[in-house]
Amino acid sequence: MDNLRDASPSSGSDTSEQSNWVDVEPDVENVQVVSLFDVQTFATLAEMLQHCREQYDFDLVQNIQRLHLDFLGALKLVNYIRSQVKSENSLPSEISLNDIDDERFLKPVLDNDAVIFSLDEVLLQQSSDTQAETSDPMDEQTKDLHRRNRDLASELNSVRESFANYRLAVEQTLDRRWGVGEMPDPSASLKGNDSSTYYFESYATHGILSMFCAKAGASKVIAVDRSDIIDKARENVFNNKLSDVVTCLRGSIEDVELPVKDVDIIVSEWMGYCLLYEAMLPSVLFARDKYLKPGGLLVPSSATLWISPVKDEAYVSDHVSYWRDVYGFDMKAMQEGIYDEVRVQAMPASSTCGRACPFKVLDLYSTHAEDLAFTANWETELNDGKDDADGFLIWFDIFFCPCRSEPIPEPDITPDRWARASPGHVAFTTGPNGPETHWKQGLLLIGPGKPSQSLSTSRRLSGIISFAAASDNVRALTLRLQWSTEHEKSDQSWELK
Numbered sequence: 001m002d003n004l005r006d007a008s009p010s011s012g013s014d015t016s017e018q019s020n021w022v023d024v025e026p027d028v029e030n031v032q033v034v035s036l037f038d039v040q041t042f043a044t045l046a047e048m049l050q051h052c053r054e055q056y057d058f059d060l061v062q063n064i065q066r067l068h069l070d071f072l073g074a075l076k077l078v079n080y081i082r083s084q085v086k087s088e089n090s091l092p093s094e095i096s097l098n099d100i101d102d103e104r105f106l107k108p109v110l111d112n113d114a115v116i117f118s119l120d121e122v123l124l125q126q127s128s129d130t131q132a133e134t135s136d137p138m139d140e141q142t143k144d145l146h147r148r149n150r151d152l153a154s155e156l157n158s159v160r161e162s163f164a165n166y167r168l169a170v171e172q173t174l175d176r177r178w179g180v181g182e183m184p185d186p187s188a189s190l191k192g193n194d195s196s197t198y199y200f201e202s203y204a205t206h207g208i209l210s211m212f213c214a215k216a217g218a219s220k221v222i223a224v225d226r227s228d229i230i231d232k233a234r235e236n237v238f239n240n241k242l243s244d245v246v247t248c249l250r251g252s253i254e255d256v257e258l259p260v261k262d263v264d265i266i267v268s269e270w271m272g273y274c275l276l277y278e279a280m281l282p283s284v285l286f287a288r289d290k291y292l293k294p295g296g297l298l299v300p301s302s303a304t305l306w307i308s309p310v311k312d313e314a315y316v317s318d319h320v321s322y323w324r325d326v327y328g329f330d331m332k333a334m335q336e337g338i339y340d341e342v343r344v345q346a347m348p349a350s351s352t353c354g355r356a357c358p359f360k361v362l363d364l365y366s367t368h369a370e371d372l373a374f375t376a377n378w379e380t381e382l383n384d385g386k387d388d389a390d391g392f393l394i395w396f397d398i399f400f401c402p403c404r405s406e407p408i409p410e411p412d413i414t415p416d417r418w419a420r421a422s423p424g425h426v427a428f429t430t431g432p433n434g435p436e437t438h439w440k441q442g443l444l445l446i447g448p449g450k451p452s453q454s455l456s457t458s459r460r461l462s463g464i465i466s467f468a469a470a471s472d473n474v475r476a477l478t479l480r481l482q483w484s485t486e487h488e489k490s491d492q493s494w495e496l497k
Contacts, residue, residue: 354382
């Protein structure tokens with residue numbers, strides 16, 4: 001092992017921000033396993049381990065087995081080797097437990113080290129090799145350690161899958177809708193600000209928004225979340241070396257006390273299905289009233305709700321008509337709730353059969369919690385050739401205005417049009433004419449016999465729509481529509497739970 005070369009991770013750091021996302025499709029995931037002793041990379045862990053055995057006469061699995069290491073011990077061993085190589089120090093002829101008995105080796109030397117992520121595979125291989133050696137049976141303690149390793153490996157895979165789903169949602173809603181990578185450098189606008197600039201983030205989730213704020217140049221970020229996930233957010237912040245900027249607080253914003261009197265910017269991803277599901281916006285408004293400086297910014301700054309009639313024969317056939325005749329059997333009992341509940345569905349743009357109508361604009365600088373239960377007017381007209389509708393579609397647009405003094409967009413302004421009006425404007429839609437988001441749209445199917453399913457001489461529809469908290473769950477929604485055609489009136493309610 002005398003021919004060690006520098007294994008500095010700098011070769012991959014230039015693209016670390018672009019490679020942090022884990023693709024949820026394993027067949028297209030591009031994982032690079034960096035050698036323990038040099039900068040050479042491999043497609044698989046097995047190839048890297050073989051390279052270390054052949055070129056450096058070092059067997060990682062054998063050393064883990066010899067030292068009887070558990071997961072944390074193996075983690076220390078990997079980081080010890082990488083730290084020695086990085087410092088250009090020679091490894092001892094035989095690594096001992098004393099060599100790796102230091103808590104600093106729990107911290108990864110190499111960012112996004114695929115070897116660490118794959119330690120469960122190494123430990124499972126060690127377990128299999130040990131079980132095969134009948135001449136050296138394992139004692140009960142060792143067996144317990146192997147069982148624990150297998151349990152940890154299973155738990156790790158579950159966590160990875162959950163994180164992958166979350167990262168996909170973030171990638172869709174931030175990269176494509178907020179235009180990450182195309183926005184002007186936010187730090188440029190912060191350079192002239194007071195050095196005491198603070199950010200507050202409500203519903204911090206895994207800390208991703210907090211770390212974006214820190215990377216944008218904020219001198220201090222305060223992340224608040226009431227759930228256990230704030231502990232993971234704190235760990236993620238630490239692992240990304242941002243603990244000196246980001247402070248994570250556990251609790252609801254109504255109960256915690258921030259370590260500052262006020263903040264310059266409040267960032268929160270509070271939007272739910274049909275915009276107001278889950279009722280997270282009132283907490284943001286509370287934070288605005290208590291902590292936001294005069295002239296401070298809210299991100300996002302405003303939202304617009306839209307409604308449009310829809311007609312989709314294929315959807316109705318698959319989800320409604322299908323149950324009326326299943327191999328000759330009437331199974332309409334399976335339709336329970338189909339006309340009473342909001343269906344969260346990504347509908348194609350071709351399903352809209354009339355002019356979309358904006359019916360509510362929320363200016364986050366002036367909206368109050370009591371404004372979130374409302375009734376609004378709307379009107380539309382079916383397209384030529386459309387004589388009826390299967391239901392209505394609800395979606396929202398979100399706007400990020402970089403200047404407090406600038407007026408919010410007019411109700412009928414689309415995100416694309418508004419974003420083109422100024423380089424600093426950022427906006428996205430959750431509607432059927434934009435890229436699909438995890439919010440999708442709210443589909444309200446009209447019950448049988450309602451008048452909008454039979455429009456004889458006029459294709460015009462008008463009425464009112466109301467949003468209110470459900471009677472049995474303040475975080476759920478009750479949507480009620482009243483509409484009229486030329487000769488008839490009707491109303492219907494839907495629950496979003």
